Amino acid sequence: MQKLSEQEIENKLKDLDGWTYAKKAIHTSFQFENFKEAFTVMTRIAFEAEAQQHHPNWGNVYNQLEISLSTHDADGVTEKDFKLARTIEDIIEASN
Amino acid sequence: MQKLSEQEIENKLKDLDGWTYAKKAIHTSFQFENFKEAFTVMTRIAFEAEAQQHHPNWGNVYNQLEISLSTHDADGVTEKDFKLARTIEDIIEASN
Numbered sequence: 001m002q003k004l005s006e007q008e009i010e011n012k013l014k015d016l017d018g019w020t021y022a023k024k025a026i027h028t029s030f031q032f033e034n035f036k037e038a039f040t041v042m043t044r045i046a047f048e049a050e051a052q053q054h055h056p057n058w059g060n061v062y063n064q065l066e067i068s069l070s071t072h073d074a075d076g077v078t079e080k081d082f083k084l085a086r087t088i089e090d091i092i093e094a095s096n
Numbered sequence: 097m098q099k100l101s102e103q104e105i106e107n108k109l110k111d112l113d114g115w116t117y118a119k120k121a122i123h124t125s126f127q128f129e130n131f132k133e134a135f136t137v138m139t140r141i142a143f144e145a146e147a148q149q150h151h152p153n154w155g156n157v158y159n160q161l162e163i164s165l166s167t168h169d170a171d172g173v174t175e176k177d178f179k180l181a182r183t184i185e186d187i188i189e190a191s192n
Contacts, residue, residue: 035146039142039146042138043139046131046135049131050132050135055157055158056157057155057156057157058155058156059153059154060153060155061151061152061154062151
């Protein structure tokens, strides 16, 4: 999988809501009602990430979730990251 | 809940396996077989954390899990953190 150029990444970010590009990865963060809601969403994301065989770099504190996506093998951002990002957006949207 | 002194923390850390104290929190990290194993353990921890109403600051990348525990209200480490740390150790041990 070929890494995307910065221009390609910036273009694709326009189709997502609230993601940014920095340090060879795309990043976002979400805030939930509480820990249970945050971890419920994390669990849904975990199943989809596993199915895509592409996994997030993520951190959680109570109701906060931070996610970074990059493709290690490509040393940058690829279509795999945008696929997972769109899945994450769908999951978050469905949880609201 | 009163925060523990550095001496108390260092003493209590001796009863745990591989935890360190830094920046007003206790920290550890684990490596699993793969993402599924890591997230399975995270899920067990999440349920126990929720039951204890005390939650970790944690991050995951593929098979790696990093955990920091502190008590926000006490601005340091309390017995709550050691209780959750022991629970986490039990869960990890049971998963091996």
